Amino acid sequence: MTTSTSHDATATDGWMRRFAESAHATETRLTSLDQQVGDGDFGTNLTAGADAALRRLDQLPGGDTDPAAPLEAAATAFLDEVGGTSGPLFGLLLQSLAAAVAGSGPTTVAYAEGVTDGLAAIRRVGDAAPGDKTLVDALTPAAEALRATPAGTPPDQALAAAADAAWEGVRSTARLRARMGRSSYLGERAEGIPDPGAVGVGLLFASAQGVVTDLDTHLG
Amino acid sequence: MASYFENSSDALVPDALKGFARAHADLVTLDPEHGFLLSRTAAPSRRVALLSGGGAGHEPLHAGYVGRGMLDAACPGRVFASPHNRQVYAGSLAAARAEGVLHIVKNYTGDRINFGIAAERLAHRGVPCARVLIDDDLASDSADIASGRRGTGGTVLIEKILGAAADTGLGLAELQELGTRLAARCRTLAVASAAHTAPTTGEPAFPLAAGELEYGVGIHGERAQQTVPREPLNGLVERMTTALLDALAPEGPVIALVNGLGAVTPLELYAVHGELATLLDARGTDLARALVGDYITALDMRGFSVTLLAADEEILRLYDAPVHTAALRW
Numbered sequence: 001m002t003t004s005t006s007h008d009a010t011a012t013d014g015w016m017r018r019f020a021e022s023a024h025a026t027e028t029r030l031t032s033l034d035q036q037v038g039d040g041d042f043g044t045n046l047t048a049g050a051d052a053a054l055r056r057l058d059q060l061p062g063g064d065t066d067p068a069a070p071l072e073a074a075a076t077a078f079l080d081e082v083g084g085t086s087g088p089l090f091g092l093l094l095q096s097l098a099a100a101v102a103g104s105g106p107t108t109v110a111y112a113e114g115v116t117d118g119l120a121a122i123r124r125v126g127d128a129a130p131g132d133k134t135l136v137d138a139l140t141p142a143a144e145a146l147r148a149t150p151a152g153t154p155p156d157q158a159l160a161a162a163a164d165a166a167w168e169g170v171r172s173t174a175r176l177r178a179r180m181g182r183s184s185y186l187g188e189r190a191e192g193i194p195d196p197g198a199v200g201v202g203l204l205f206a207s208a209q210g211v212v213t214d215l216d217t218h219l220g
Numbered sequence: 221m222a223s224y225f226e227n228s229s230d231a232l233v234p235d236a237l238k239g240f241a242r243a244h245a246d247l248v249t250l251d252p253e254h255g256f257l258l259s260r261t262a263a264p265s266r267r268v269a270l271l272s273g274g275g276a277g278h279e280p281l282h283a284g285y286v287g288r289g290m291l292d293a294a295c296p297g298r299v300f301a302s303p304h305n306r307q308v309y310a311g312s313l314a315a316a317r318a319e320g321v322l323h324i325v326k327n328y329t330g331d332r333i334n335f336g337i338a339a340e341r342l343a344h345r346g347v348p349c350a351r352v353l354i355d356d357d358l359a360s361d362s363a364d365i366a367s368g369r370r371g372t373g374g375t376v377l378i379e380k381i382l383g384a385a386a387d388t389g390l391g392l393a394e395l396q397e398l399g400t401r402l403a404a405r406c407r408t409l410a411v412a413s414a415a416h417t418a419p420t421t422g423e424p425a426f427p428l429a430a431g432e433l434e435y436g437v438g439i440h441g442e443r444a445q446q447t448v449p450r451e452p453l454n455g456l457v458e459r460m461t462t463a464l465l466d467a468l469a470p471e472g473p474v475i476a477l478v479n480g481l482g483a484v485t486p487l488e489l490y491a492v493h494g495e496l497a498t499l500l501d502a503r504g505t506d507l508a509r510a511l512v513g514d515y516i517t518a519l520d521m522r523g524f525s526v527t528l529l530a531a532d533e534e535i536l537r538l539y540d541a542p543v544h545t546a547a548l549r550w
Contacts, residue, residue, distance in 0.1 A: 079309075079337065079341065080306045083304065085330065085333045085334070085337075088305050088334075088337050089337070092337060092340055092341075095340075095341070095344060099344060121340045124336065125332075125336035125337055125340060126333060
């Protein structure tokens, strides 16, 4: 559990490493969810991206004090080294976060800006709107929560609020019917099952605080 | 059982790319690490690079259209699968001109997403990028299909015309506008009498009785929405032509592409074109230009497509401009 009141390169590096651990810890559960509503490869793709991110984090120069560098490294890993489409979409989100942090430091305001930009990029690319049972349904409330957090709030606190909002969004996807993607062909058979991509968003924000090992407490 | 000549199913695409680059070393270079082909001969007058890509299995598309007067780069995916965003991103960075790069994308969800991710990455790098979406397939024109019409044969004609327009020094927004206008003026219909050979099984991808045709197939070997009884060629081509003309309502000259999907003979394709020309003549439609042959295939599908593009004098002038690629040259 990190409790720092401001973020630095150690904090963003730790966040990305915990995200990788969370992906591994929940891979089996993610795969089983995706087998019910998707191609069944989301768990594997997320851990593949996480492993690629860890390799790149390990290659960063020791003592690097640029807080954007770990986010950029993870972004490139997910963009370049993951197949399918969901993994690279996480890369786009991380790329926007890295750009915002590079611009104005690892602050609550930068995280709000980065997540908002990342959400916009993902929506442009995937042509998905809230309610379509995609990761947008978790990312939208997370971005809103970050924007609603006062500027002086410590980043950990802001990201914790984003995580709570994301998990709420994840739970909402279980009640939705998909309009696009593989699960759109399943109609009501996919109802009751949360969208795995949205779960990945929950994992990302929750990993700012600590490693997620038990998904079911968040899925409700 | 008619399996493919290959070292392995995974090796076929990279092996073919290597062979293609060697055969056309005067026209293209292959970046084997990122998996894209780059033109060696694009005109210096271009301010914007043209890049296309999509699944393999449609040869000569897209690699065959890289060269002078057409594409600056092509990114092939695996068979019938979108290229990865990193191929498109790396290819775009390598090809980009002073005013950026135009992506010519066939309307498939995977292609849209992967080209879209690459475009977002290019934006982060400050490289201007725009997209022309090609959605000419009339068979998928239905309110029930949320993803919209598929991109098929029209791609070849639009890439040719945009190539000539890029050579005149048009900017990114002008090329995008022209490409979008061309896509709106272009429709295609395809039929098949036998499925392609599925790479994984060596068997036909779907069964079809001897007396039946799949009417409205795409280029990925999927079944059409309709299976119809076979009829003489004149009736079949008339049905297709009527549907295309109804959709396009061309007021000026048209450019036609009669295209083989991989396993139809040139003999048959010219017979198709003969019927098409007779019908257009009878309706007073000016058949101004025509291409007949295998230009965008679906592995060895036994079928053909007919594309009509409603042209005008300016479009014909661009179409007539010199082109020198592996698969198209005049």
